[in-house]
């Protein structure tokens with residue numbers, strides 16, 4: 783799946799709309815001024831999984847103010863997707879640790895919210911394996927912003943990868959018919 787090409791704009795919009803439907807008690811806004819399709823080298827399900835982890839957390843850790851803001855923007859070489867909430871936030875000390883496996887900020891309080899402290903470590907591992915980055919900005923009691931950046935594919939690179947992916951596919955079918 784290393785040759786997988788994914789169009790990000792459509793995927794972000796779809797996951798956003800899914801969450802909006804599942805959580806009618808929340809106000810969801812999406813900032814998406816990008817007019818053109820944007821292609822990234824990532825397995826589609828992996829990017830979807832990362833967005834679900836971030837949005838799931840935003841919902842889980844926003845008890846009082848139920849507002850989630852997402853944005854999708856282009857830099858010169860990369861695409862940035864951000865998920866912002868106005869919930870409990872994360873202290874400076876804990877910000878460094880939330881990407882560790884099994885780390886949860888408040889064990890007693892988080893226990894009844896489900897989860898194992900794995901989501902963010904998985905998200906970070908996935909994004910970095912595609913040469914992307916994930917970062918946090920947060921203020922305790924005010925909320926958090928999680929940002930993902932991934933390199934954008936040039937049309938040339940995209941064409942090359944799509945050709946390789948088609949060949950991978952053919953090879954796979956060939957083997958399964960034997």
Ligand code: ATP
Nearest residue numbers: 839840843871880886887897898899900901902903
């Ligand atoms: P799961 O394994 O289901 O993802 P989890 O939510 O506990 O469970 P992570 O997604 O890795 O695991 O998050 C780790 C910890 O970071 C959480 O337990 C929570 O304390 C904190 N955290 C994550 N996202 C947020 C957020 N948006 N606002 C406040 N705290 C957060």
